[in-house]
Amino acid sequence: MKLRGLALQAALAAVLALLFWWFYSNAAANLAARGIASGFAFLRREAGFEIGETTFAAYSAADSYLRALAIGLANTIRVAALGVLLATALGAAAGLARLAPNWLLGKLAGAYVEAVRNVPLLVQLFFWYALITEGLPAPAEALHPLPGVFLSNRGIHFPLPGDLPVLSGFNFAGGGALTPEFAALLAGLTVYTAGFVAEIVRAGVLSVPRGQLEAARSLGLGRRDELRYVVLPQALRLMVPPMTSQYLNLAKNSSLAVAIGYPDLVSIANTTMNQTGQAIEGVAVIMAVFLTISLSISALMNWYNRRAALRGLAP
Amino acid sequence: MSKLLHGVRRNLFSSWPSALATLAILWLAARWLPPFFDWAIAQAVWRAPDARACRAAQGACWAFVSEKHRFILFGTYPFEQQWRPAAASALLVALWGLSALKACWKWWLPAAWAAGLALIGALMWGGVLGLPYVENERWGGLILTLLLASFGAAFAFPFAILLALGRRSGLPVLRYACVGYIELVRGVPLISVLFMASVMLPLFLPAGASIDKLLRAQLALVLFASAYLAEVVRGGLQAVPRQQVEAAQALGLGYPQTMLRVVLPQALRMSIAPLVNTFIGFFKDTSLVLIIGLFDFLSTVKVSLQDPAWSGFGVEAYLFAALVYFVFCYAMSAYSRSLEAKPALDAAAGLRRE
Numbered sequence: 001m002k003l004r005g006l007a008l009q010a011a012l013a014a015v016l017a018l019l020f021w022w023f024y025s026n027a028a029a030n031l032a033a034r035g036i037a038s039g040f041a042f043l044r045r046e047a048g049f050e051i052g053e054t055t056f057a058a059y060s061a062a063d064s065y066l067r068a069l070a071i072g073l074a075n076t077i078r079v080a081a082l083g084v085l086l087a088t089a090l091g092a093a094a095g096l097a098r099l100a101p102n103w104l105l106g107k108l109a110g111a112y113v114e115a116v117r118n119v120p121l122l123v124q125l126f127f128w129y130a131l132i133t134e135g136l137p138a139p140a141e142a143l144h145p146l147p148g149v150f151l152s153n154r155g156i157h158f159p160l161p162g163d164l165p166v167l168s169g170f171n172f173a174g175g176g177a178l179t180p181e182f183a184a185l186l187a188g189l190t191v192y193t194a195g196f197v198a199e200i201v202r203a204g205v206l207s208v209p210r211g212q213l214e215a216a217r218s219l220g221l222g223r224r225d226e227l228r229y230v231v232l233p234q235a236l237r238l239m240v241p242p243m244t245s246q247y248l249n250l251a252k253n254s255s256l257a258v259a260i261g262y263p264d265l266v267s268i269a270n271t272t273m274n275q276t277g278q279a280i281e282g283v284a285v286i287m288a289v290f291l292t293i294s295l296s297i298s299a300l301m302n303w304y305n306r307r308a309a310l311r312g313l314a315p
Numbered sequence: 316m317s318k319l320l321h322g323v324r325r326n327l328f329s330s331w332p333s334a335l336a337t338l339a340i341l342w343l344a345a346r347w348l349p350p351f352f353d354w355a356i357a358q359a360v361w362r363a364p365d366a367r368a369c370r371a372a373q374g375a376c377w378a379f380v381s382e383k384h385r386f387i388l389f390g391t392y393p394f395e396q397q398w399r400p401a402a403a404s405a406l407l408v409a410l411w412g413l414s415a416l417k418a419c420w421k422w423w424l425p426a427a428w429a430a431g432l433a434l435i436g437a438l439m440w441g442g443v444l445g446l447p448y449v450e451n452e453r454w455g456g457l458i459l460t461l462l463l464a465s466f467g468a469a470f471a472f473p474f475a476i477l478l479a480l481g482r483r484s485g486l487p488v489l490r491y492a493c494v495g496y497i498e499l500v501r502g503v504p505l506i507s508v509l510f511m512a513s514v515m516l517p518l519f520l521p522a523g524a525s526i527d528k529l530l531r532a533q534l535a536l537v538l539f540a541s542a543y544l545a546e547v548v549r550g551g552l553q554a555v556p557r558q559q560v561e562a563a564q565a566l567g568l569g570y571p572q573t574m575l576r577v578v579l580p581q582a583l584r585m586s587i588a589p590l591v592n593t594f595i596g597f598f599k600d601t602s603l604v605l606i607i608g609l610f611d612f613l614s615t616v617k618v619s620l621q622d623p624a625w626s627g628f629g630v631e632a633y634l635f636a637a638l639v640y641f642v643f644c645y646a647m648s649a650y651s652r653s654l655e656a657k658p659a660l661d662a663a664a665g666l667r668r669e
Binding site: 010 | 520628632636
């Protein structure tokens with residue numbers, strides 16, 4: 001029996017090794033035939049394409065592919081980090097609203113959750129992008145919902161301390177700005193993920209035993225204190241693992257940016273692959289980066305989980 | 316009447332915050348619903364010979380959808396032959412509906428699927444019974460989305476069961492291979508797996524050998540879905556009590572018999588609802604094949620917007636696309652919820668209690 005197990009494993013290892021060797025030799029032959037040098041040397045070469053928007057760092061077409069990819073990564077992190085924050089806030093609000101005693105509020109939150117969870121994210125991204133670029137007016141007739149905030153088909157312009165956006169020519173100058181691509185991606189990721197977060201929050205709150213609520217009420221706690229001191233500390237512990245996978249999903253889903261032209265890592269890697277033909281390296285970069293992001297988020301949430309769990313177990 | 320008033324007070328005005336929320340919602344509805352109704356229905360253009368009537372109107376241009384519906388639904392499939400993808404789509408949906416009924420979970424269901432898929436293949440490709448041949452580069456629209464999802468699930472599912480069993484195996488090489496595969500695929504975005512299939516796979520095959528673009532995307536979807544389904548199946552496997560395995564071994568059953576006859580029937584039964592939920596996610600994910608240039612339903616919607624005579628109606632077009640996806644996904648999630656609500660279906664629950 002033991003021998004059979006060993007033989008089976010040896011056979012599996014041999015088959016996998018053969019498969020990988022076969023892939024490797026085919027790839028080597030194909031690359032040689034196409035005159036593509038494998039390896040990451042191309043990262044030092046000049047990229048030669050412009051990037052629509054950058055985060056924290058300057059970039060020009062004369063920079064290297066490596067720098068272009070780094071800019072893409074920074075853009076990915078920017079949209080994912082903001083998305084996680086906003087989706088958590090919106091999702092928690094929708095989840096709690098669904099549990100509210102107010103019938104209208106509960107139904108409204110329920111309809112929102114059902115609508116966003118049952119439509120593909122890509123459709124929602126295209127919808128937001130179309131809404132911004134086709135539905136909003138030109139900068140000259142920009143919507144002006146709050147002082148200093150302008151919504152137009154060129155994106156969202158908002159004031160920074162001591163720096164107001166002013167209409168100049170065909171667009172706004174000054175202040176802070178979100179491009180249509182960034183705004184659509186952020187809105188799509190936030191609204192979509194919040195639908196899933198809402199369900200996690202609801203399940204977490206519902207998981208708190210009824211006796212706990214009755215105990216809180218008999219102590220004379222109001223609804224807010226009851227939520228803050230009794231329900232949430234217990235519900236949070238249950239919510240951490242599914243929330244982790246939602247944050248991971250959001251980070252991975254930010255790669256859909258490539259479909260609406262926001263220059264995230266995947267979209268820059270895609271351009272790089274098209275220009276250089278370095279498909280294996282390009283896909284390897286994407287996978288390595290996302291595996292790193294996934295593992296970091298998991299590690300962070302595990303750390304938080306240990307802390308939250310310990311606090312509950314301490315005598 | 317007093318009952319109604321009482322209900323209104325209890326559900327909408329039970330406390331000050333609740334009353335404020337009700338008033339705020341009513342105020343927002345009064346402000347936003349009439350203009351939305353105006354846009355979506357009252358001022359909307361439902362039928363128009365060209366886009367001029369739409370551009371002149373204040374409302375939505377649903378005429379765009381009625382003008383382009385043939386292309387959106389069937390892509391570039393030959394126009395006079397479009398009843399074939401329509402019939403194939405209806406057949407596929409009927410097969411899914413049949414599979415959802417517990418009364419149909421019989422030996423003949425796999426046979427019905429095999430026959431149905433063969434018929435769909437014959438309808439789509441043609442070349443038999445006097446149907447002209449249509450190469451699969453011309454397939455597109457809704458049927459492509461349905462086919463990608465159906466074949467994807469059909470091939471990913473057995474693979475997922477093997478992966479889940481491998482992950483729980485006592486043989487370390489097998490276990491690490493399965494864990495590595497599952498975690499790698501779940502750690503990266505689907506789009507990178509699709510890129511891998513569309514640009515890397517041709518490099519990995521011997522020179523001259525080529526796989527059709529549609530098949531490559533299908534392969535990527537199968538590889539991706541199997542990792543997620545494997546985790547659901549593993550959850551089901553973990554819920555089967557140890558004693559079941561021990562009892563099977565005491566009866567002298569070997570590993571394959573134990574799994575096929577004792578463990579898997581219980582594990583799969585318990586994981587039907589989460590499997591349906593995973594499938595909903597997978598169905599939505601098939602829309603990503605648009606990025607590697609395949610002509611699925613979302614892709615035909617997007618391409619139909621590129622007609623310069625009808626450009627600028629993206630909001631209407633994507634709302635229509637959202638509605639179609641919603642109908643499919645909502646039906647499936649309602650079904651999954653009805654399964655969760657029926658404890659009688661959980662045959663293993665009775666076993667666990669003993």
